[in-house]
Amino acid sequence: MTNSADSVILGGNVITIDPAKPRAQAIAIKFDRIIVVGQDDEVKSLIGINTRVVDARGMTIVPGLIDAHCHGLYSGRRLQLEVNCSSDTLPSIIEVKKAIANRARITPKGEWTCGFGYDDTKIAEKRLLTCLDLDEVTLDHPVWVHHVSGHIGMLNTLGLRKANLTKESPDPAGGKYGRNPDTGELNGIVFETAQDIFNSGRNPIIPYPRPE
Template sequence: MTRLREKSDSTFTFFSSPDKEDTMKTVTALCITLIVLAVCTSLVAAQKADLIFFNGKVITVDAGDHICQAVAIRGDTILAVGSDVDIQALADLQTRAIDLKGKTVTPGLVDSHYHLMYYGAQFWPGFLNIRHPVTTCKADLLQVLADYVQTLNPGEWISANQGFALQAYETVDRWDIDSVAPDNPAYLRHSSGQFSVVNSRALEIADIDSSTPNPPGSLIMRDEYGEPTGILSHYPAENLVGRHAPGYGNRSDQ
């Protein structure tokens, strides 16, 4: 804005003063600049890790099942996984850094009732695989057993992993297994992990008959005449046969 100023000698001079609109633009631009700087500073700080683990094997369980060297954490969030160089770039003077020295870091195991070691043992190569979906019903189970018996000599154990599956209306007992494997002791665990089924030959080896008492906390299931049906409910009863079966031995609730 340009104004006229009258001098004492009645002459006039021109002078300029800042326009209010220009002043507001300048102030606004300055504020925006300060805000952007503050946001950028916050973003940089937010990308820094509180904690890093490096020089290890970080199991990601991602789609490619990658194993990385290091992981960066901020608060309760994993910022990144990657190489030592990549992850150490996310650290500052306040970051706690832990050298894993080649050790392994795994994701949290959130299933509170997962028998991890026993699950892994099911893949022992000496077991006959009867796990679902190899078996989905009684007919499947008996067919798998019949085929397997053809590869064995009489007296060799049929020791199977956990476990076979049945339809809701089906049961399987010693006599069913005897029909396809009369000369080979068999120890088969159900997918529930709560009972096993064995055949007559296995009962003989374990010296189980109608006079055998139920072990504490378990049952030897019997027919109406008191004869064992081959169904052994829970570990103490299962162990009577399982301790003879290759790959098993005694099990407990521990």
């Protein structure tokens, strides 16, 4: 039977998300594609000798919901309120610093100036930002730049001070504070759980910005 389905599901409570036919009982599948959604009698005609038949026994079947892990609301907030440091728009550290400086100029003194999407593997200089870089941008605002991976944050000196971090601060479990290899001074780069004090938990140091 050449028009038989590869698989059919019978006896289900199928939610179709189709206003014209919101409910069905059965589904027929061929070549990994749904070819029929309807009642059992409609789909049974597509059963061949090699068709796999599944009895849903009244269970509910819904369309697949695919989470692309894009954090839609969070991403929208960032695009509105933070500096997009992607190398697609800011291909060098010089341009990243200029963009952050521009945002700092319209940010009240003492408030956080934040950026996101920085990628050291694609930026021209092929390195992370340090507090020396970000101190050149502003000394009046704490600065936070989030790496595109989500696993690294970069701060200026004032940002480190906001967290009371010093040379003597021990690395947190599961994280690390970047340090100058010669002096041991913090270099403004925080890895993994070392970011949590800034942007996670109930009382992060960087307040959750909300559009007015």
